[in-house]
């Protein structure tokens with residue numbers, strides 16, 4: 001079994017659609033084995049997106065991610081990382097396929113409703129960023 005870190009982002013919590021996104025996650029066969037609703041402070045957001053710190057969108061991204069609550073969650077499945085990335089769809093919702101979360105709900109390339117880890121190495125780091133082992137109940 002594999003685990004991945006998911007974030008339901010501020011555009012989605014603001015629109016009260018976190019349950020609908022969770023339904024898409026569960027309908028796809030992934031299991032939500034840890035979940036909490038938090039408000040990121042700037043330090044947490046900057047640390048999480050550290051790899052993007054030289055990108056022109058970094059400041060806006062951190063401001064957006066701290067603008068409203070987020071739901072951080074651990075998803076489990078046989079190929080959780082790749083399966084969740086497929087379910088999310090392209091970063092830019094203009095390119096997202098039918099049936100994906102971003103096609104259904106994302107507002108734009110930044111306000112794209114969800115984040116998912118992109119590799120096993122990053123999944124481990126990202127899960128550890130938000131959860132201790134005893135908060136993850138498989």
Ligand code: CMP
Nearest residue numbers: 052057061091109110111112114115116
């Ligand atoms: P995420 O998958 O969480 O990874 C980085 C985030 O930066 C991305 O989703 C978007 O929310 C945001 N972002 C804003 N502008 C861009 C851009 N031009 N390219 C990629 N990501 C962007």
